[in-house]
Amino acid sequence: MTAVSRFELILLLMAVILLLDLVARRFNLPRAAALILGGIGFALIPGTPDIELDPDLVLVLFLPPLLMSSAWFTSWRDFRADIRIILQLAVGAVFFTTLVVGVVTHLVMPSLPWAACFALGAIVSPPDSVAAKAVLSKLPLPPRVIVLLEGESLVNDASGLVLFRFAVAAALTGSFSIGEASLTFVWLAAGGIAAGIACAVISIFAVKRLRDTDLIIIWTFLNAWISYIAAEKLGVSGVLSTVTCGIILGWKQHEIIDAATRTRALSVWGVMVFALESLVFILIGLSLRGVLTRLSDNGDTLMSLLPATAAIVAAVIVARFVWIFPGTYLPRLMSPALRARDPYPPLAVPFIMSWAGLRGVVSLAVALSLPEGFPGRDFILAVTFVVILVTVLVQGTTLAPLVRLVLRGDFTAQHRSTLTEEQTRARVATAQPAAVEVQSLNPDGSHRHPRLFEQYSYRVRAATRFSEEKDTLAPHRIDHYNAVLAANAAGRAELLRLHRSGEIHDDVLHAIERELDLEEVNVRRFV
Numbered sequence: 001m002t003a004v005s006r007f008e009l010i011l012l013l014m015a016v017i018l019l020l021d022l023v024a025r026r027f028n029l030p031r032a033a034a035l036i037l038g039g040i041g042f043a044l045i046p047g048t049p050d051i052e053l054d055p056d057l058v059l060v061l062f063l064p065p066l067l068m069s070s071a072w073f074t075s076w077r078d079f080r081a082d083i084r085i086i087l088q089l090a091v092g093a094v095f096f097t098t099l100v101v102g103v104v105t106h107l108v109m110p111s112l113p114w115a116a117c118f119a120l121g122a123i124v125s126p127p128d129s130v131a132a133k134a135v136l137s138k139l140p141l142p143p144r145v146i147v148l149l150e151g152e153s154l155v156n157d158a159s160g161l162v163l164f165r166f167a168v169a170a171a172l173t174g175s176f177s178i179g180e181a182s183l184t185f186v187w188l189a190a191g192g193i194a195a196g197i198a199c200a201v202i203s204i205f206a207v208k209r210l211r212d213t214d215l216i217i218i219w220t221f222l223n224a225w226i227s228y229i230a231a232e233k234l235g236v237s238g239v240l241s242t243v244t245c246g247i248i249l250g251w252k253q254h255e256i257i258d259a260a261t262r263t264r265a266l267s268v269w270g271v272m273v274f275a276l277e278s279l280v281f282i283l284i285g286l287s288l289r290g291v292l293t294r295l296s297d298n299g300d301t302l303m304s305l306l307p308a309t310a311a312i313v314a315a316v317i318v319a320r321f322v323w324i325f326p327g328t329y330l331p332r333l334m335s336p337a338l339r340a341r342d343p344y345p346p347l348a349v350p351f352i353m354s355w356a357g358l359r360g361v362v363s364l365a366v367a368l369s370l371p372e373g374f375p376g377r378d379f380i381l382a383v384t385f386v387v388i389l390v391t392v393l394v395q396g397t398t399l400a401p402l403v404r405l406v407l408r409g410d411f412t413a414q415h416r417s418t419l420t421e422e423q424t425r426a427r428v429a430t431a432q433p434a435a436v437e438v439q440s441l442n443p444d445g446s447h448r449h450p451r452l453f454e455q456y457s458y459r460v461r462a463a464t465r466f467s468e469e470k471d472t473l474a475p476h477r478i479d480h481y482n483a484v485l486a487a488n489a490a491g492r493a494e495l496l497r498l499h500r501s502g503e504i505h506d507d508v509l510h511a512i513e514r515e516l517d518l519e520e521v522n523v524r525r526f527v
Contacts (some may be wrong), residue, residue: 067242078147090158091343109308139399142402203220288385
């Protein structure tokens, strides 16, 4: 396939992605499931070019920006408050699932060496950050559950990749040292965090001095790849480096990035993340042909491997339940202080968290990275593909109805007490008139900008009243903003008429249109 053909294929895939996204919205399906199914259908069309995924390219192309985007919007305060549970999932659950899957794989495939069985366990043990973000963002979950699941998916790849490296080394060399593995894990984790901190410090220094919106946005993309690639070159965890860097920058971005840059950056990053996530899922579906080809070359089919594959998929799903339920209740049972601070959650919470273990492109890329001649390589690749399909298509599709069916109670940490959006808006409004008064007040006590001061004073009264009487005033506020939208539309129509009649230049059109756009975007948040 020529370079031009590859480019044309990418354009075709993007067009297919748009169509599949519309289908997913029409039938209320998870976008990830629709894209994978579309990719499978596309792969099975006769004449469709074969697509061989380069595992190293997949990881370095897709993972850093998607990890950076997720980490950027992770609440550090919430992440730190629940670090015990997140590590329990990201490290403990990964290790336990690897062990369970390894044992089950050896039971159903006795000819496969133990090290190869555990390599498969390490491949499918960590839930995927891309799949988690794509599915969880549309679910009516308590915020704390989202923090736990997304926090887990951000850092668990590091655990899975370490286990994978040692399992592969053991399979190829026949030796394994738990002491060496433990030290390596600590080094990879600590080194990755340190590398991420260093990249964040450098990035903050750079952003403060670039002072140009376009350059800053380009730098944020570069920084995602730099934090990952530099850490990998140093022999530490690129995943933890990128996540650490993203969390720090997400915390500091309110101080170092101005409003115009932040608004444009969010738009650019939003489009980029949508494109990358969509390509990830459709490429997973497209990889089916390669899996089937490898199996047929060895005289196998997915149907002949179905019993063993079903047992391993069941082990992947059940192991997460077995780990999460005791991990949720036993620590609270054993520690009265923990129980008082963080009471027992409803049973629905660990159930939903157990069912939300979706696998994705990282597992597929790691499976593809197995060296040729590795024991059971094609079987491992086929099982990995089926695990991804089942978790995304079955668990991902049923997650939303399950959440609505079983999740009734709340799940928040009792030690947290934060203001609502309405209360925060009232506090912000209260802080503004004093600054206006300083700029407006004359020495004789009169105001240079009396109307401006009155507007901000009115905002204080309106915001305070709405924070106290939200339910009563909500219909009135909607009517108010609908009137604003009507005025905005009338102004937009007049602006366009003036431009079409030749009374104003294009530059004037763009300037005033931008003001109307910003007003409309801001108002539609409340309607």
